[in-house]
Amino acid sequence: MAQNQLIPTLVYKECNKNKFGSDCSGTCSTRETFCQRMLFCTSRYGCSCASGYTGQFCDQKCPLGTYGRDCQKKCGENCNSCDIYTGVCIGGCKNNFILPNCTEKYPWLITPPQLVSSDYNSVKLNVSFEINNIAGSKQKTPLYYQIVYKQATSTSNFDILDIKKIGDSNYNIEKIDNLLLGTEYTFGAVVITNDGNFNDEDINTKSYKTQCLIPKNIDYRLKLAKDAKNITVTWEKYNKKDILECEIKNYMIKLIFNQKKNLHEVAYTSSNKYDFYNLVPGHTYAVQVSAITTFGPTEPSDLYYETTDVQGYISIRNITANTIDSDTILHLTWDLNNDDIDAPITYMIKYKINRHYSCSRRTVDSNWTKIVIDNKTECNILDLIPNTQYIIKVEPITTGYTYGPNENTVFGKTTTSTPSLAPVLDVSQPIYVNNQTALIKWYVDKEKCNKLNGIVTGFHIVLKNLMDMTQTVKETEETAVEYTNLNPTTDYELRVYIKTDKGFNVNYALLVPFKTKSKYLPPVEELSVYKKNPKSREIGLRWNYRNDTEVNGFIIQANPDSQKTNVKQKTIEPLKCKAWPTMYCTTVDNLTRSTQYTIKVLAKSVDYPSGGLPGSINFNTMDGSPDEPKNIKAICVDTKNVTIEWDIPWVFNGALNSFIINVEEISAVDADSCCASFPVMELQVTEELPTYNYTINDLKPGSTYLIGVMSKTSWYSQANKIHVTTLLDTAAEMLPSEVSEDNSTETN
Incomplete structure (x- = not known):
């Protein structure tokens, strides 16, 4: 048959040499070449060489281990070799497989x-x-x-x-x-x-x-030896007591780390000794030995316990220092960070003062105090100083490790208490005493501030009249006290106690006895700095004095707190204020900006030309927010106009420049036309008057307005507000119910 001649038959079966076709009934050739160099094609399977051949011209026999058309199939894996045409095993099968195909094993x-x-x-x-x-x-x-x-x-x-x-x-x-x-x-x-x-x-x-008798009730005479990381187990080997007993193959040694969690290690040996290495220091282990027979393990021995020595780094956590019902005790607690340590641990507790908060936030140098605690994770540190911060270190006592300076450290602070210190009389400021007044100054010795035991809140003062044995008590934050209205020519005793947030200590007091002189003029009352002008360095003073008939003037003294000797003084006529007709006013100028001053006002008379008892006030020249206008009210309400009136603010805290009027419509007869906004209005102040008024125009009839007035210096006050409803066009007069005052204030 010619080369590449198409054979119109199905090719899907592997045929013997010189055969082709779906049933292998076709013969390729009468020549010795048989099906060599022939190509067979079908519409379903395409073209291929005949069984046993491959290559571009179908002239190459299949390589060893392959067979079939184009040699695409492999011989069975259990064949030693197979026929290149049919794949039948011709070299025998591998062991246990059955000829001829070697695909099945013997049963x-x-x-x-x-x-x-x-x-x-x-x-x-x-x-x-x-x-x-x-x-x-x-x-x-x-x-x-x-x-x-x-x-x-x-x-x-x-x-x-x-x-x-x-x-x-x-x-x-x-x-x-x-x-x-x-x-x-x-x-x-x-x-x-x-x-x-x-x-x-x-x-x-x-x-x-096969069966044998497992030995029972073996006495191993087990012994344990240990150091920090090792345990050595020794025991006596078992000798058979019955010919039917099982042979002992070896011994199982069980090292139990945690019985509850069944954490253990098992080792086997034919010897009578075993060493467990790299164990946890300070941990309690249980050890058990069992003889292993050919038929299984014997009953184990009793548990023997051994605790390894403490050694190396011991980690602790949750160190806390808390106060208890004492201002001189801290309760210290901590936990072992390793639950595996069972050995009793001894701890070195070190503590020292870090800060006296009664003095400042600065750290102080101090020495360590040490105490030793055995096998506990808590202790009380006693005899501490109140309101003091301590550095506390907890160090397990162990060998082979030195704890660093910041390891296991915690800070603890004692609570505040009453002072164990009395004030000291200020000898640089002599006691001032006249007929009705006594002025006494003192200070707290900063060198002994650690005895304050708390945050100083002021002073508790007791003045006792030694004539009638009556006494008065007062509290102050100042380091001075001034008593007025004392009885002339009377013996008094003053006791001054330092007071903290926990009170004062009756055992520590400054004792000052004194005697008043004959009668003087009383001091002024209600002294206040009601205005300040930083630009002109001027303030306005205001006070009241009840004994007007005796006074022919007032002595004004201005003293900066930082300069005790630089006192400015002037004398004024007893003129009443225009804005407050029942009180006196004056100004003090040429003051230093942003400076704390003490102002004294002394009434003087013919009998007392140098002045009577002073009234004083301490202030800073810095300005601040003014008071809001007082008593705002509507004094005239029309259909389109409202006139409001208010009192002058009690304190300006600056130079009163003007008043700011804000108007807001909040409801209207015609809801669709509500609510109109108004520009901010301002009333300039040219002089201080008891009251001011302002008329607001272009309002709508029957609408309700929220009107607020603020004082303006270099700052703004809160707004004092009222609600006002304008009259309807048909209204003959303003109804009282149409005007309501709102006493609330609002911050600008």
Whole structure:
């Protein structure tokens, strides 16, 4: 047949040499080349060389291990070699496979022989020959079987029993004798087929033991030795007491780390000694020994306990220093960071003062105080100073590790208390006493501030009249007290106590006895700085004086607090204020900006030309927010106009420049036309008057307005507001209910 001639037939079967076609009935050639150099094509499978050939011209025989059209198929993996045309194995099969295709194995048992019983020297086995227990080829029929066995630990070949016929029963019982006492054996069975072959590769096996007596009540005389990281276990080996007892193969030593969690380590040895290394220092271990026989473990020994030595770094956590019901005690607690440490731990507690908060936030130099605590994780640190911060260190006492300066450190602060210190009389400011007034100054000794024991809140002062034994009590934050209205020519005793947030200590007081002189003029009252003008360095003073008939003037003294001797003084006529007609006013100028001053005002008369008792006030020249206008009200309400009036603010805190008027429509007769906004209005102040007024125009009839007035210096006050409703066009007069005052204030 010509090369590349198309053969109009199906090519899907692997044919023998010189054959082709769907049933291999076609003959390729009468020549020796047979189907070589021929290409066969079909519409369904395409073109290919005949079986056994490959290559571009179909002139190459299949390489070893392949066969079929274009040599696309591989010989079976269990063939030694196969026919290049059909793939039939021609070189024999690998072990246990059946010719000719070598695709199936000779039969074998799926389940190995099962144990029926055992005694000291034999076992009985049940061998199953049921169909579902036989694997492998169904072409070959098992006729015979043979039991194979050996010791489970042996690496040698199996021992065998006699070959026996399977017979009609699906089960056979076999007894294997002359076995060793208490020894584990591995058993299997080989089936032999009708052609005399068998599969000795897929023998399924199972191990069983002969019986023996497991020793009981063994006294191991176990002993333990330890250091920080190691435990050595020694015991006495067991000697057999009965010929039927199992042989001791080795010993199992169990080291238990945590009994509750069953954390343990198991080791085996044939010796009578075992060392456990790299253990946790300070941990309590339990140790148990069991002899291991050929038939299993004996009963374990009792548990023996040993705690390794403490060594190396011991981590602690949750260090806290808390106050309890005392201002001189801190309760210190901590936890071991390693729950595995069971040994008793001794701790060195160190503490020292870090800050006296009664003095400042600065740290102080101090020495460590040490205490030792045995096997506890808490203690009380006693005899501390109130309101003081301490640095506290907790260091486990151990070998092989030195704790750093910042390790295991916590800060603790004691609570505040009453002082254990009295004020000191200020000798640089002599006691001033006249007929009705006494002025006494003192200070707190900063060198002894650690005895303040708290945050100073002021002073508790008791003045006792030694004539009638009456007394008055007062509190102050100042380091001076001034008493007025004292009885002339009277002995008094003053006691001054330092007061903290916890009160004062009656055992620590400054005692100052004094005696008043004859009567003087009383001091002015209600003294205040009602205005300040930083630009002109001027302030306005205002005061009241009830004994007007005796006064012919007032002495004004201005003293900057930072300059005790730079006192400015002037004398004024007793002129009343225009804005406050019942009170006196004056101005003091040429003051220093942003400076704290003390102003004194003394009434003077003919009898007392140098002045009577002073009234004083302490202030800073810095300005601030003014008071809001007082008593705002509507004094005239029309359909489109409202006139409001208000009182002058009580305190300006600056130079009163003007008043700011804000108007807001909040409701209207015609809701659709509500709510109109108004520009901010301002009324300039040219002089200080008791009251001011302002008329607001272009309002709508019957609308309600929220009107607010603010004082303006260089700052703005809060707004004082009222609600006002304008009259309707038909209204003849303003109804009282149409005007309501709102006493609330609002910050600008």
